Amino acid sequence: GAGVSQTPSNKVTEKGKYVELRCDPISGHTALYWYRQSLGQGPEFLIYFQGTGAADDSGLPNDRFFAVRPEGSVSTLKIQRTERGDSAVYLCASSPYQGGGVPYTDTQYFGPGTRLTVL
């Protein structure tokens, strides 16, 4: 079946601009994660959604970063007043967690990422 998709695949913007990055999770997956990967590093956790709510946003670096998932499927990561240091690959992952203590539903499946370049 279809995997996690992310759009756009590449985004170039100027310092100070606003950007939105989109993630379409695997159909039926209720958990959705955003990560940021800088060159030569492992992905860093940003935020985790369970359904429509952000269950954990402790990884967001500052208040310029915000994410939403209004209908519990597609999610958008929003970055205001972009800075050159925001340049990275932004990865989205989804997981089939259904709640109710169902075991072993924590496997995260990643999308291809959006490469953001801030000039």
Next chain:
Amino acid sequence: GENVEQHPSTLSVQEGDSAVIKCTYSDSASNYFPWYKQELGKGPQLIIDIRSNVGEKKDQRIAVTLNKTAKHFSLHITETQPEDSAVYFCAASGTRSGGGADGLTFGKGTHLIIQP
């Protein structure tokens, strides 16, 4: 919070030989340890994972071992092939009290090079 250390950063092996990548973690509450393979320009792909209630898991040429007491886990790839060349990441996370998993904490990655 969790801290995951991974080594080596680069590993070069002859085709057909075995490769071992090691990781340590700091949070004893972590109970889920996946390994991902990432090729250039692509997202991480899960290759194997292990949970804290088992010590070893194997899938064809790939195996993972976990030592909870020492807080370390390792990836073993046998009979390496050219297509195994990629960057490999280990990760760790805990399980929430109501189910589901925390965000993953990743190591810095190992660039595995298979020499023909």
